């Protein structure tokens with residue numbers, strides 16, 4: 001089977017885009033590129049490892065992802081939330097429910 005190899009310039013452009021995008025959203029108060037608090041479609045909060053460009057346990061749809069919610073035990077659409085916009089209770093709930101070390 002032929003192996004697909006990208007030209008180094010292509011790889012550099014993709015990496016620059018991922019890093020640039022990550023820095024941009026981090027500056028807006030979202031902690032992506034590490035452990036991030038997300039909200040599921042049903043309103044649950046939990047912490048997940050969110051690394052732009054890398055996801056094994058979720059289906060990426062731009063800013064949203066479809067992944068398993070450890071709070072409601074269901075598959076759902078999740079999006080990162082700004083930590084500063086959370087109440088103390090919401091933050092505590094999110095830290096209580098973490099879905100492990102795989103992005």
Ligand SMILES: [Zn+2]
Pocket residue numbers: 040041042043044069070071072073074076
């Ligand atoms: Zn949920």
